[in-house]
Amino acid sequence: MFGYAVKRLLQSLFTLFIVVSLVFLLMRLLPVEGYFGDRFQKMSVGEVQASLRKMGLLDPWYLQLGRFYAGVARGDLGVSFIYRRDVPITKIIAPRIPYSAGFGLVAIAIAMTAGLAMGVGMARNKGKLQDRAGTVYIVFVNAVPLAVYLLFVQLYGSSLLHLPILFDKYNIASWILPAVSMSLNGIAFYAMWIRRYMVDELNKDYIKLARAKGLPNRTVMVRHVMRNAYVPMAQYLPAAILATIGGSIYIESLYSIPGMGGLLVDVIQRQDNAMVQALVLIFSSVGIVGLFLGDLLMALLDPRIKLAKGGGAR
Amino acid sequence: MTASPAPKAILEVRDLVIKFSLRGRLLSAVRGASLSLSEGETLAIVGESGSGKSVLTKSFIGMLDQNGRVDAGNILFEGADLATFRREEDWLPIRGKKIAMVFQDPMTSLNPLLTVGRQIREVIELHRGLVGKKAEIATVEMLDRVGIIDPEARADQYPHEYSGGMRQRAVIAMAMACRPRVLICDEPTTALDVTIQAQILGLIKALQRDFGFTTIYITHDLGVVANVADKVAVMYAGKIVEIGTTEDIFYDARHPYTWALLSSLPQLGVKGRPLYSISGTPPNLFKEIKGDAFAPRNPRALKIDFEREPPMFEVSPTHRAATWLLDPRAPRVDPPESIRAMRESLRGEII
Ligand SMILES: Nc1ncnc2c1ncn2[C@@H]1O[C@H](COP(=O)(O)OP(=O)(O)OP(=O)(O)O)[C@@H](O)[C@H]1O
Numbered sequence: 001m002f003g004y005a006v007k008r009l010l011q012s013l014f015t016l017f018i019v020v021s022l023v024f025l026l027m028r029l030l031p032v033e034g035y036f037g038d039r040f041q042k043m044s045v046g047e048v049q050a051s052l053r054k055m056g057l058l059d060p061w062y063l064q065l066g067r068f069y070a071g072v073a074r075g076d077l078g079v080s081f082i083y084r085r086d087v088p089i090t091k092i093i094a095p096r097i098p099y100s101a102g103f104g105l106v107a108i109a110i111a112m113t114a115g116l117a118m119g120v121g122m123a124r125n126k127g128k129l130q131d132r133a134g135t136v137y138i139v140f141v142n143a144v145p146l147a148v149y150l151l152f153v154q155l156y157g158s159s160l161l162h163l164p165i166l167f168d169k170y171n172i173a174s175w176i177l178p179a180v181s182m183s184l185n186g187i188a189f190y191a192m193w194i195r196r197y198m199v200d201e202l203n204k205d206y207i208k209l210a211r212a213k214g215l216p217n218r219t220v221m222v223r224h225v226m227r228n229a230y231v232p233m234a235q236y237l238p239a240a241i242l243a244t245i246g247g248s249i250y251i252e253s254l255y256s257i258p259g260m261g262g263l264l265v266d267v268i269q270r271q272d273n274a275m276v277q278a279l280v281l282i283f284s285s286v287g288i289v290g291l292f293l294g295d296l297l298m299a300l301l302d303p304r305i306k307l308a309k310g311g312g313a314r
Numbered sequence: 315m316t317a318s319p320a321p322k323a324i325l326e327v328r329d330l331v332i333k334f335s336l337r338g339r340l341l342s343a344v345r346g347a348s349l350s351l352s353e354g355e356t357l358a359i360v361g362e363s364g365s366g367k368s369v370l371t372k373s374f375i376g377m378l379d380q381n382g383r384v385d386a387g388n389i390l391f392e393g394a395d396l397a398t399f400r401r402e403e404d405w406l407p408i409r410g411k412k413i414a415m416v417f418q419d420p421m422t423s424l425n426p427l428l429t430v431g432r433q434i435r436e437v438i439e440l441h442r443g444l445v446g447k448k449a450e451i452a453t454v455e456m457l458d459r460v461g462i463i464d465p466e467a468r469a470d471q472y473p474h475e476y477s478g479g480m481r482q483r484a485v486i487a488m489a490m491a492c493r494p495r496v497l498i499c500d501e502p503t504t505a506l507d508v509t510i511q512a513q514i515l516g517l518i519k520a521l522q523r524d525f526g527f528t529t530i531y532i533t534h535d536l537g538v539v540a541n542v543a544d545k546v547a548v549m550y551a552g553k554i555v556e557i558g559t560t561e562d563i564f565y566d567a568r569h570p571y572t573w574a575l576l577s578s579l580p581q582l583g584v585k586g587r588p589l590y591s592i593s594g595t596p597p598n599l600f601k602e603i604k605g606d607a608f609a610p611r612n613p614r615a616l617k618i619d620f621e622r623e624p625p626m627f628e629v630s631p632t633h634r635a636a637t638w639l640l641d642p643r644a645p646r647v648d649p650p651e652s653i654r655a656m657r658e659s660l661r662g663e664i665i
């Protein structure tokens with residue numbers, strides 16, 4: 001088990017390295033205006049070149065990459081070029097982390113509880129009203145573009161439920177709409193997959209045998225069907241985290257939440273390459289940690305994986 | 315092997331009718347089956363695929379699929395009529411406790427995510443009310459009893475660490491854990507290789523000797539039947555068309571379907587001749603069946619076979635068959651030559 005964890009950790013770090021390096025190099029291919037913003041118009045070619053050299057941007061790419069990683073190792077993500085000129089990026093980001101992390105975690109928690117409950121209910125009432133209604137919801141969330149139904153949520157949430165339309169950290173009511181918005185996709189996702197796995201499980205021979213043993217329905221459901229259906233769900237944890245990140249980028253700007261997602265939209269629009277790079281690094285790290293945890297959870301829950309990858313049968 | 319002369323009936327099925335509703339239509343899977351089992355007896359149910367063997371026995375533990383129900387008839391067991399049971403709670407004292415079932419495929423019969431010991435223990439906890447250490451000891455005892463070596467360590471292992479034969483032993487341990495009165499084995503060895511098959515059958519026999527339960531085997535393998543059964547019931551299209559002791563069926567079969575079934579046995583085929591197979595297909599169970607269900611496939615069918623359903627005729631006190639051939643007015647129809655030849659070759663060989 002430990003060996004397996006270490007192996008997966010190394011794989012995760014390698015994936016992270018590839019993703020971040022790729023983004024870093026792609027950023028270098030962008031037009032150099034991005035490093036100067038409005039000032040670019042007023043600068044001569046000579047000034048631009050001098051500036052670029054000073055920032056080290058004319059060095060060969062591998063030197064730049066090396067410097068970037070050396071900085072990351074020291075906990076230094078560089079300085080912002082445009083967004084807040086010459087301010088260390090870590091300083092800009094730090095106060096925003098709690099908002100993004102907080103909303104993200106709450107959204108995932110809501111998605112998991114509501115989604116799993118919904119999916120379990122659908123599986124147990126397969127083909128009946130609850131199952132049909134759930135399917136409609138899942139299809140709706142998957143088919144209608146995120147931007148569209150999130151606008152609906154904002155619109156009707158504020159007009160019908162009188163919830164605040166913009167985020168204000170001193171007003172708890174204003175937290176509701178963004179948190180719910182962020183979880184809508186996850187709810188559909190979890191419901192869809194747990195329903196599928198439960199329906200699969202219900203048809204398994206060992207479930208029939210568990211019934212034939214005389215176990216009451218509820219015991220069969222909880223001890224055999226649900227437990228077994230939850231195990232493969234672990235692999236979707238990272239996907240749910242990634243989806244939440246994706247959603248948060250849009251939702252944070254929609255509700256003016258001072259988090260990292262809104263910031264990313266901002267700095268991309270303003271072409272602050274250094275900031276984009278730093279945020280991508282953070283978001284990919286979170287995603288990859290999620291993948292790693294998902295795999296680890298699977299291995300913990302499923303004895304067959306432990307044996308295949310770890311020790312070996314006696 | 316002779317039927318033990320224990321006359322006390324433990325399970326009695328009378329004119330059982332089981333129907334399934336399928337997309338608005340009704341399918342009659344069991345159409346008036348009757349049989350009676352004495353304590354300690356071993357019954358084998360044979361018949362081709364789809365004849366209703368599994369459905370019939372599943373109804374004894376209330377495990378019919380959602381869309382099926384007992385439509386008429388009785389299943390008498392220990393003073394209760396199981397055919398009237400509707401609610402889940404009715405079944406709890408019977409299912410797995412008094413009547414246990416072992417399924418065909420041991421590879422898929424165990425939950426892969428729970429240890430084997432845990433899966434046996436849950437039966438013991440449920441039906442014998444043991445908990446903690448006592449339940450654990452009983453679990454290990456049970457594994458030992460079904461011939462699992464080093465049962466203590468094995469109890470903590472997962473099914474994927476067991477071989478196929480061991481898994482079937484574990485499944486049997488589960489079924490036996492609460493000392494049932496009736497054990498139903500639905501093709502218990504079909505998925506296993508031949509040597510393991512023999513071991514499993516031997517194990518069930520030994521357990522039966524010790525605990526004295528009644529066994530119902532469902533099987534396609536007449537070799538198994540000859541080896542283990544006291545009594546054989548032949549099913550066709552949801553009916554028991556012939557029932558008798560193993561000798562009655564092998565030496566003195568009366569129903570044309572039983573003849574056909576016996577003729578198609580690979581074990582009993584004559585060397586050098588192509589294996590006999592029953593021509594035609596079983597009747598459509600969605601439709602009302604007129605007369606003898608086997609008549610359309612029976613080259614020796616009488617006119618009346620197409621018109622009126624034959625009742626059960628008594629051949630001997632142990633042997634009954636539903637065929638007009640047994641009516642005193644029927645013309646004399648001899649079994650096919652292959653059956654007569656087989657009877658000769660059988661003498662003293664299999665039984
Ligand atoms: N849930 C169900 N819905 C509809 N029809 C069913 C259902 N279960 C069984 N049947 C039908 O009942 C009939 C008897 O099925 P059963 O499984 O008892 O056959 P069997 O004799 O056990 O066959 P096999 O030897 O292949 O196991 C078949 O025609 C089958 O299609």
Ligand SMILES: [Mg+2]
Pocket residue numbers: 367368369500
């Ligand atoms: Mg069957």
